[in-house]
Amino acid sequence: MSKPRYQLKAEFFKTLGHPARIRVLELLGEREHAVAEMLPEVGIEPAHLSQQLAVLRRANLVKTRKEGSNVHYSLTSPHVAELLRVARTTLSGVLAEQAELLADLQAAQGERHPRA
Known part of the structure; x- marks a missing residue:
């Protein structure tokens, strides 16, 4: 049995419920960014940014592209x-x-x- 739509929406908004994730999404709304570019803009430790990006990836809100040793993020939609x-x-x-x-x-x- 699938979850009701309102429950899925609530889970979606919970995913958005963190200031660092909102800031990341705002940056990615402008253009694709490498992780190193986002660090000073988001203002959190690299490990914490990595965790927040993982949450956004699991929610299918961002996608990655690897270029050499750099990982670039962009919005999925x-x-x-x-x-x-x-x-x-x-x-x-x-x-x-x-x-x-x-x-x-x-x-x-x-x-x-x-x-x-």
């Missing part, structure tokens, strides 16, 4: 980059609404407690 763009747009909207609410609350507080 442009939809991954599109998903991250949609997430960024959604997050920007949420943060803008929160900033507006905060400004309203601060204005209301200023009306109740005028400064001398």
